[in-house]
Amino acid sequence: MAHLLLVEDNEASRDMLGRRLRRRGFDVSLAADGAEGLAQARALGPDLVLLDLSLPVLDGWTVARILKSDAATSSIPVVALTAHAMAGDRERALAAGCDDFATKPVDFEALLAAIGALLRGGRARV
Numbered sequence: 494m495a496h497l498l499l500v501e502d503n504e505a506s507r508d509m510l511g512r513r514l515r516r517r518g519f520d521v522s523l524a525a526d527g528a529e530g531l532a533q534a535r536a537l538g539p540d541l542v543l544l545d546l547s548l549p550v551l552d553g554w555t556v557a558r559i560l561k562s563d564a565a566t567s568s569i570p571v572v573a574l575t576a577h578a579m580a581g582d583r584e585r586a587l588a589a590g591c592d593d594f595a596t597k598p599v600d601f602e603a604l605l606a607a608i609g610a611l612l613r614g615g616r617a618r619v
Contacts, residue, residue, distance in 0.1 A: 494518055494520050495519055495540040495541065495608075496519070496521075496522065496539045496541075497514060497519050497521050497522070497539055497540065497541050497542070498521075498523075498524065498530065498534055498537065498539040498542045498543070499511055499514070499522070499523050500523075500524040500525075500526075500527065500542060500543065500545055500548065500553070500556065501523070501525070501543070501545045501574070502525055502526055502545060502549055506545075506597070511523055519608075526548050527549070527550050527553060527555060528550040528551050530542070530544065530551075530556055531556050531560065534556075534560055534566050534569060535563070535565060538565075538566075538569070540570075540612055541570045541571075541572065541611055541612060542560065542569055542570070543572050544557060544572065544574060544591065545575065546573050546575040547575060547576070547577060553574075553575075554586070557573065557589040557590040557591050558589050558590055561589075570612070571591045571592055572593045572595060572604070572611070573586035573591040573593070573594045573595065574595050574596075574597060574599065575597060576596070576597035576598075582594070
């Protein structure tokens with residue numbers, strides 16, 4: 494069973510997406526801000542991180558850069574999640590180190606496909 498870390502500050506979104514992922518067989522850890530997400534990624538070594546970009550304490554852009562610059566976490570795939578997709582945000586997220594990008598509300602089936610591809614070592618566009 495793959496272990497996912499969901500870093501999302503909106504409690505309702507975190508709860509809903511976490512439950513849906515668990516129903517699909519994933520082990521899911523939750524973090525409510527960027528600093529907590531970074532600490533959990535380092536401590537737990539999840540198979541994949543789902544990372545909201547608009548987070549308190551440390552934003553998702555910063556978290557992605559730190560994760561990808563640290564040898565201990567650089568190989569963990571990161572999928573950026575955002576409700577505020579502006580022109581250039583996808584490219585900016587990829588430049589920060591995210592492996593894929595999804596807008597909210599999340600197309601759950603497309604997200605599952607991207608997670609599956611990234612866990613198999615590939616890349617998939619959400």
